[in-house]
């Protein structure tokens with residue numbers, strides 16, 4: 001497994017594979033890898049000739065400096081885990097490599113980018129898009145893999161690929177969870193024991209909310225989620241929103257023919273956790 005720190009060395013390594021017409025799968029990450037990330041890598045390994053994983057904590061997508069500073073980083077361990085999977089190339093650049101000068105590009109995804117994460121993390125998706133386009137341009141993969149854990153991000157990347165005519169196939173992968181249901185996240189490592197113990201309530205509440213869809217309405221379900229999460233002293237709800245699965249338009253009335261997904265963001269102390277569940281497929 002080769003570890004490249006620069007775009008130049010990455011492209012030199014890739015050109016060898018490209019000359020053999022290899023199909024290239026790409027998994028962008030911010031490192032501190034867990035089984036969720038590794039499931040994306042496995043997907044890519046099984047469908048492509050070679051797999052490239054990027055590890056880069058992208059400053060431009062953090063709207064909170066402390067969150068960026070505290071984000072877990074462990075390149076050595078990440079590389080050890082990736083080597084075991086059979087990953088071919090790791091791209092682990094530094095800030096100078098990815099942002100040699102200010103990136104002033106602005107991307108507008110309309111309301112898809114302004115609801116939920118877009119509303120509570122202003123500039124987040126602009127930063128995500130800046131780095132994903134840079135990564136796509138550097139790696140030029142045939143397929144790129146993203147987790148459904150970041151449901152809104154996946155929708156935005158699909159729109160980006162479509163709007164900007166990327167020929168990359170965007171693959172969405174299922175959410176990998178801990179045994180108690182908590183969605184795996186690099187941020188889970190930052191949870192103090194009492195918060196970690198409380199955090200599975202997030203997914204439990206989503207499951208209970210889903211059970212309500214046939215005998216309740218959006219308002220009642222939303223109130224139930226608010227009350228349940230906020231009644232736990234270690235959790236604070238930031239938002240719960242049921243949206244159209246494809247357009248991300250907030251849903252006011254649940255209809256069996258309209259695919260809907262419920263998304264949630266919760267603070268467990270200072271750690272922000274997100275999750276989602278498909279309500280209507």
Ligand code: AMP
Pocket residue numbers: 028029030031035036037039040145146147148149150173174175176177183184185186
């Ligand atoms: P991150 O390192 O948090 O930027 O995540 C890199 C990729 O891994 C993104 O496409 C995430 O959606 C995906 N991912 C993170 N956590 C999970 C999980 N628990 N299950 C599936 N995919 C995940």
